[in-house]
Amino acid sequence: MFTFALMVIVPNQNIKTSNPTISLAIKREDLLHPFVSGNKFRKLKYNILEAKKQQQIQLITFGGAFSNHIAATAFACQEVGIKSIGIIRGEELRTKIDENPTLHFAQNCGMTFEFVSRESYQNKNATDFIKELESKYGKHYVLPEGGTNALAIQGCEEILTDYDADFDYICCAIGTGGTISGIINSAKPHQKILGFPAVKGDFLTEEICKFAKTKNWELISEYHFGGYGKVTPDLIQFINDFYKETKIPLDPIYTSKMVFGVLDMIEKNYFPNGSKILMIHTGGLQGIKGMNQLLEKKNKQKIEINV
Known part of the structure; x- marks a missing residue:
């Protein structure tokens, strides 16, 4: 029987990076439920x-x-x-x-x-x-x-747990701003929250400010790959390569863009040596089928993940 448990904790999976001093992990919120997953x-x-x-x-x-x-x-x-x-x-x-x-x-x-x-x-x-x-x-x-509403923010405040307290940076993809607002509210004082919008425009700052209780966050806006629902051949190749290397499936609309951005920022030395970074996998894997339909119609490379 499906139930919303009082508290659900999912595993963090470690990821190798180009900088051996940096610790990178991804919280597998996509494993919460096969149909009602992630955020x-x-x-x-x-x-x-x-x-x-x-x-x-x-x-x-x-x-x-x-x-x-x-x-x-x-x-x-x-x-x-x-x-x-x-x-x-x-x-x-x-x-x-x-x-x-x-x-x-x-x-x-x-x-x-x-x-x-x-x-x-x-x-x-x-x-x-x-x-x-x-x-x-x-x-x-x-x-x-x-x-996204006040009750949704309350639910998203449960994404981070005491097990995540050692991380310096928490990274999350953004659609409407609800998930990151909950993360901002539950983060520890020393943690900085980085949001990766999947949409173009500056309106998300205003939306997040409606719910966020602190100012320990920043938006990283250059990894939207053309805007909401948009992908590029490079992003599709990244999703496929990442899955082959880690066995972690990424959706094409949200999490893949955030993961791409974090890894690129590590390459560009955005994060200080010794940083501990946690990425939030917000699910959304059901969208792969629809995206592959669109890619097939355009005779483009598809996402090589079965969902």
Whole structure:
């Protein structure tokens, strides 16, 4: 039976670097659960518990075509007996569910979809949009896109444990800013948190400041590889080579870009000798299938990891 345990601890796996004085490890949050893994497990934990506490029978959330959040929410809701409704960006996806591994999985988990135009989706937080959902679906629990809210931050504050206290740097990929905010809040005073945005733009600083309680963090913005959902041949080759060397699978949207960035920064002597660095694997491996579909259509090299 699926459950959100009170406390879950995952292993750290050591990684070799070009600088023998630097200690590098990756926290395998991707091993938390096969379908609700990484930061999605952390973000959903207290939101699902709150929905159950409120005796809600349905949950509405938002996402795109290959959203890790949509897939994880659909599975978690099915397991705890809550109906899930996904507001999906892109009306053209309505007829492509069977072709889309993420949406196909979510539908098989019982999620109901409502496909909206990209223009309408931009207004998903507007009062009129929310009222329309309430009128159509009745009483429900609303979970924001990416799952980021105060309860999600609370869950992400449990990523770091006392076992991680010796690390000097904690590195994390960023989508909406929720995961890194929880990490910032639970980090030790001597630790510096480095965030690697998967998106372009400076808006993430403002989002993180809404939840972060300290200023022990910095954004490293040059490893987005073109922006959200974008990849390059070099990144795909890196994912494949890294897996061959370490047997650690990386997703193409978030964690791979962060790991690439950290290793590159070590090469460029960003970190002082003797530094102890912990990278957070935020899961998202379900997105590999969708990315490989896109790469195959473009006759590009694919990710050589079976998920």
